[in-house]
Amino acid sequence: LLADEMGVGKTVQTITALRALHAWPALVVCPNSVKSVWVREFFRWGPEVQVLVITGGPAGRRKAINALAESASEGAPCAAIINWEALSLHTRIAGFGDIRLTDAEREEKELNKISWSAVVADEAHRAKEPRSKQTRALWGVSRKAQHRFALTGTPIANAPEDLWSIMHFVSPEEWAGKTQW
Numbered sequence: 001l002l003a004d005e006m007g008v009g010k011t012v013q014t015i016t017a018l019r020a021l022h023a024w025p026a027l028v029v030c031p032n033s034v035k036s037v038w039v040r041e042f043f044r045w046g047p048e049v050q051v052l053v054i055t056g057g058p059a060g061r062r063k064a065i066n067a068l069a070e071s072a073s074e075g076a077p078c079a080a081i082i083n084w085e086a087l088s089l090h091t092r093i094a095g096f097g098d099i100r101l102t103d104a105e106r107e108e109k110e111l112n113k114i115s116w117s118a119v120v121a122d123e124a125h126r127a128k129e130p131r132s133k134q135t136r137a138l139w140g141v142s143r144k145a146q147h148r149f150a151l152t153g154t155p156i157a158n159a160p161e162d163l164w165s166i167m168h169f170v171s172p173e174e175w176a177g178k179t180q181w
Helices: 010-021 032-045 058-073 133-142 162-170
Strands: 026-030 050-053 078-083 118-122 147-151
Touching: 010 032, 010 118, 010 147, 026 032, 026 133, 032 050, 032 078, 050 058, 058 078, 118 133, 133 162, 147 162
Parallel strands: 026 078, 026 118, 050 078, 118 147
Antiparallel strands: none
16 A cells, blocks of 8 residues: 555556566556556656557447457566546456445456466455445456555545545455454
8 A cells, every 4th residue: 555645656656566566467447537647657667568548439448458468478567547437347346245236346357367476456445345346356357366556645535434445445355354353
């Protein structure tokens, strides 16, 4: 969890860590407004990394994800950038508590077919509510990832409980149950 204030280099630190760990392929989940920042910083700090911005309508996003799957299988350093809102449309939703999953939510989708080495949640405070589909989509796409990074300047917005879902993403084994926490 990188919980530094805005503007101190969380993006650069994360790209540097991904490169040092050889954590490819990597998935970056971020707000739509900062996709271009990630592209610029990858260009500056990881020029060897093939970066794919997942954008457009559902069909275009699926096509881009499938193209990335081919690059990822070749072992080249590559990263995909997707916005928070599109994430739940392209990954399996993880369960939580007594929430029943629909058949569509249980289904493995495009992003689940890629063996992500790392998943980065930029503005991770967007995943503070464990019952939201957005949070559970993040958990679903990262369940097999070796490395998970949560970046936020505001890890606790309203109450200390806000931190549990973020930490469950970062280390699901250590932060298994909210009740224990």
